[in-house]
Amino acid sequence: MIPILKSFAALSDETRMSIVDQLILKGELPAGDLAPGAGISAPAISRHLKVLREAGLVTQRADGTKRLYSARPEGLRMIADWTQSRRAFWEGGLDRLKAALLEDDT
Amino acid sequence: MIPILKSFAALSDETRMSIVDQLILKGELPAGDLAPGAGISAPAISRHLKVLREAGLVTQRADGTKRLYSARPEGLRMIADWTQSRRAFWEGGLDRLKAALLEDDT
DNA sequence: TCTATTATTATCACTTTTGTTAATTAAGTG
DNA sequence: CACTTAATTAACAAAAGTGATAATAATAGA
Numbered sequence: 001m002i003p004i005l006k007s008f009a010a011l012s013d014e015t016r017m018s019i020v021d022q023l024i025l026k027g028e029l030p031a032g033d034l035a036p037g038a039g040i041s042a043p044a045i046s047r048h049l050k051v052l053r054e055a056g057l058v059t060q061r062a063d064g065t066k067r068l069y070s071a072r073p074e075g076l077r078m079i080a081d082w083t084q085s086r087r088a089f090w091e092g093g094l095d096r097l098k099a100a101l102l103e104d105d106t
Numbered sequence: 107m108i109p110i111l112k113s114f115a116a117l118s119d120e121t122r123m124s125i126v127d128q129l130i131l132k133g134e135l136p137a138g139d140l141a142p143g144a145g146i147s148a149p150a151i152s153r154h155l156k157v158l159r160e161a162g163l164v165t166q167r168a169d170g171t172k173r174l175y176s177a178r179p180e181g182l183r184m185i186a187d188w189t190q191s192r193r194a195f196w197e198g199g200l201d202r203l204k205a206a207l208l209e210d211d212t
Numbered sequence: 213t214c215t216a217t218t219a220t221t222a223t224c225a226c227t228t229t230t231g232t233t234a235a236t237t238a239a240g241t242g
Numbered sequence: 243c244a245c246t247t248a249a250t251t252a253a254c255a256a257a258a259g260t261g262a263t264a265a266t267a268a269t270a271g272a
Contacts, residue, residue, distance in 0.1 A: 002120065009118035012111055013260090024192055031219060044261055046220055065218040065269045076192060083186045086130055119230090137249060150231055152250055171239045171248040 003056065004082050007075060010055035015040065016048050020057055023071040030066040109162065110188050113181060116161035121146065122154050126163055129177040136172040 011017050015038050022037070023029060035045045049069060052058040057075035061068045107115075117123050121144050128143070129135060141151045155175060158164040163181035167174045 005118055005120055005123060008114045008123075012115035012118050014108065014111055015260095017111065017114075021192075032217095040260090041262060042219070043221080043263085047260080050220090062269095065216095067219060076189065079185070080189045080193065083182065083189055086127075086182060087186065121230095138247090146230090147232065148249070149233085149251080153230080156250090168239095171246095173249060 004078055006055040007057060007079055010051050010057055011079075013048070013051075015045075016052055019045075019048060019052060019069075020071055020076075023058060023069060028061070028068045028070045030063075030068055032066070034069070110184055112161040113163060113185055116158050116163055117185075119154070119157075121151075122158055125151075125154060125158065125175075126177055129164060129175060134167070134174045134176045136169075136174050138172070140175070 011020070018038065019034055022034060031046060031049060032042065034049070035042050038045055049058065049060070053060060055075065056078065057072055058069050059072050061070070117126070124144065125140055128140060137152060137155060138148065140155070141148050144151060155164065155166070159166060161181065162184065163178055164175050165178045167176070
């Protein structure tokens with residue numbers, strides 16, 4: 001699947017978006033600390049984290065039995081870039097936009 | 107559903123994302139002109155367009171029996187704003203980010 | 213080693229999404 | 243008015259996503 005599509009898909013879920021926001025706000029957190037607020041089971045959170053990892057939006061680090069998760073700047077950056085590349089659309093410069101879109105294949 | 111989540115969901119589909127790109131590149135197009143390249147039936151395209159409309163990413167205009175679609179700048183802008191509000195994360199200014207996130211409820 | 217802690221994977225049920233074909237709506241045209 | 247064009251809605255089947263509980267893996271500590 002195209003990376004940017006995976007990113008959008010990952011963020012299209014309320015639980016996953018709130019996980020990303022939590023990690024941005026609070027920094028690195030173990031998987032277990034993300035479950036309480038979400039109102040769903042630990043296995044469910046675990047799978048959401050897997051989706052976020054595969055979308056490149058979070059990273060995982062082991063510490064004992066814990067798995068510490070962090071938001072991944074590059075992942076969010078990917079979305080910013082996608083938006084940026086189409087930004088010319090609502091700013092009028094269509095020619096530059098066309099050139100930009102024809103250059104890459106995101 | 108939260109507007110920004112709807113936007114992300116709408117763009118998480120390859121067909122829908124390519125529809126948006128086509129509308130950005132070629133400008134206003136009738137629904138029928140979007141089906142050929144997509145490789146799916148007209149009814150399928152029609153429902154994708156409905157999703158995009160509900161997400162605020164495209165607008166519709168009637169002209170005879172045709173329905174002309176255009177990309178909607180405000181919709182793309184919503185995504186840019188969401189990204190922007192979290193941008194401080196990868197640029198270090200966490201305090202400003204916290205303030206921004208606590209202000210709205212996207 | 214036995215047990216506790218933390219997290220993930222496996223299974224299953226339920227819901228949502230997506231596509232197809234058929235039917236319907238709406239606006240021209242002869 | 244019948245017919246064509248353009249698009250949408252209806253009904254159905256197949257696929258994917260989401261959550262719960264149960265089972266498994268991996269580390270740490272007595």
